[in-house]
Amino acid sequence: MFSKACKYAINAMTYIATLPKERDRVGLKEISKEINSPEAFTAKILQVLVKDHLLTSIKGPNGGFMMRGKSEEIFLGQIVEAIDGDVLFTGCALGLEHCNGHHPCAVHHKFKAIRDHLAGMLMTTSLKEVAFGINNGTNFLRS
Amino acid sequence: MFSKACKYAINAMTYIATLPKERDRVGLKEISKEINSPEAFTAKILQVLVKDHLLTSIKGPNGGFMMRGKSEEIFLGQIVEAIDGDVLFTGCALGLEHCNGHHPCAVHHKFKAIRDHLAGMLMTTSLKEVAFGINNGTNFLRS
DNA sequence: TTCAAAAGATGATTTTCGTCATGATTAAAA
DNA sequence: TTTTAATCATGACGAAAATCATCTTTTGAA
Numbered sequence: 001m002f003s004k005a006c007k008y009a010i011n012a013m014t015y016i017a018t019l020p021k022e023r024d025r026v027g028l029k030e031i032s033k034e035i036n037s038p039e040a041f042t043a044k045i046l047q048v049l050v051k052d053h054l055l056t057s058i059k060g061p062n063g064g065f066m067m068r069g070k071s072e073e074i075f076l077g078q079i080v081e082a083i084d085g086d087v088l089f090t091g092c093a094l095g096l097e098h099c100n101g102h103h104p105c106a107v108h109h110k111f112k113a114i115r116d117h118l119a120g121m122l123m124t125t126s127l128k129e130v131a132f133g134i135n136n137g138t139n140f141l142r143s
Numbered sequence: 144m145f146s147k148a149c150k151y152a153i154n155a156m157t158y159i160a161t162l163p164k165e166r167d168r169v170g171l172k173e174i175s176k177e178i179n180s181p182e183a184f185t186a187k188i189l190q191v192l193v194k195d196h197l198l199t200s201i202k203g204p205n206g207g208f209m210m211r212g213k214s215e216e217i218f219l220g221q222i223v224e225a226i227d228g229d230v231l232f233t234g235c236a237l238g239l240e241h242c243n244g245h246h247p248c249a250v251h252h253k254f255k256a257i258r259d260h261l262a263g264m265l266m267t268t269s270l271k272e273v274a275f276g277i278n279n280g281t282n283f284l285r286s
Numbered sequence: 287t288t289c290a291a292a293a294g295a296t297g298a299t300t301t302t303c304g305t306c307a308t309g310a311t312t313a314a315a316a
Numbered sequence: 317t318t319t320t321a322a323t324c325a326t327g328a329c330g331a332a333a334a335t336c337a338t339c340t341t342t343t344g345a346a
Contacts, residue, residue: 001144001231001236002236002237003334003335004238004334004335005334005335007236007237007238008238010237010249010250011237011249014249027290027291027292028291028292029291038335038336038337039336039337040336040337040338041335041336041337043292043293044294044335044336046292047292047293047294050292050293057291057292057293058291058292058343058344059290059291059292059293059342059343059344059345060289060290060291060292060342060343060344060345060346061288061289061290061291061344061345061346062290062291062344062345062346063290063291063292063343063344063345064291064292065292076250088144093144093145093150094145094150094153094154095147095150095151096283096285096286097286098286099286103283103286104281104282104283105282105283105284106153106154106157106273106276106277106282106283106284107153107219107268107273107282108282110264110268111264113260113264114257114260114261114264117256117257117260118257121253121254121256121257125250125253130249130250133249134249138247139247139248139249139250139251140239140246140247140248140249141248141249142239143239143240143241143242143246146302146303147302147303147304148302148303170322170323170324171323171324172323181303181304181305182304182305183304183305183306184303184304184305186324186325187303187304187325187326189324190324190325190326193324193325200323200324200325201311201312201323201324202310202311202312202313202322202323202324202325203311203312203313203314203321203322203323203324204312204313204314204320204321204322204323205312205313205314205322205323206311206312206313206322206323206324207323207324208324287346288345288346289344289345289346290343290344290345290346291342291343291344291345292341292342292343292344293340293341293342293343294339294340294341294342295338295339295340295341296337296338296339296340297336297337297338297339298335298336298337298338299334299335299336299337300333300334300335300336301332301333301334301335302331302332302333302334303330303331303332303333304329304330304331304332305328305329305330305331306327306328306329306330307326307327307328307329308325308326308327308328309324309325309326309327310323310324310325310326311322311323311324311325312321312322312323312324313320313321313322313323314319314320314321314322315318315319315320315321316317316318316319316320
């Protein structure tokens with residue numbers, strides 16, 4: 001479904017969103033430790049999120065990452081698109097180069113319903129909502 | 144979503160299902176040509192489907208592959224499971240080793256709905272139904 | 287200036303995807 | 317019956333992409 005990079009990205013963004021406003025920045029080490037991800041690989045992913053304006057970064061001592069916008073205005077779909085691109089939303093389920101309503105693959109219509117369901121969920125689920133479950137203790141960032 | 148191998152598998156099985164009953168076997172060359180897939184790689188995939196009892200193979204001149212059961216009794220989910228395993232149906236969307244109702248990942252409940260939707264579709268969509276769209280001319284196996 | 291932290295470049299490893307050569311089987315031809 | 321050729325089966329190999337690590341450079345606060 002998602003690439004590993006994308007899973008790390010969602011968990012990382014979620015963790016950052018769980019932090020109180022007083023914590024204005026978080027370091028890579030803490031993030032990768034909290035979400036149980038390889039540090040160097042996580043760094044790469046965070047770089048992409050910074051370039052995509054979902055995060056801001058600060059260098060130097062006491063540097064780190066912070067969210068660019070409000071957590072209620074950042075949605076899972078934005079993260080997925082930043083890392084995995086839009087192939088999940090627009091690509092053909094069976095790999096046809098040109099697959100659309102006029103030239104549909106064998107399962108095009110069946111999958112449209114699934115895809116719409118998935119896209120709708122991703123585009124309406126905010127980081128604030130997800131982070132709430134973590135702070136609540138009902139959901140977890142690691143096993 | 145699906146691996147390339149799985150996409151080829153679905154298209155290959157669908158093509159075989161489109162053939163009339165008189166055609167009791169189809170060769171690899173014809174299959175990979177019709178679904179526009181690399182021949183050698185497709186051979187590997189068909190082998191797995193044979194081992195999984197979704198296909199039967201016959202060697203020698205005029206050999207080939209044929210479906211093991213009726214196309215109305217073979218469902219997309221069986222093909223997906225044979226090639227990609229059950230990770231799509233049971234694996235955690237965010238990659239947690241142990242993710243379940245008692246220890247859910249950040250998006251566990253949100254994804255359960257999607258997953259159930261997807262699994263339901265795959266488990267109830269038969270090859271016969273899919274093949275009908277191809278024979279109908281409304282759907283296509285290649286671009 | 288010093289030093290901690292992110293950014294960036296590069297390389298290693300693993301997985302997936304794909305090819306090739308060879309063997310095994312069997313129908314058809316001789 | 318024997319030979320030939322077509323076809324699937326198998327294993328080794330190679331290419332490409334994804335994942336993960338190491339090292340150097342840049343930045344900026346103390």
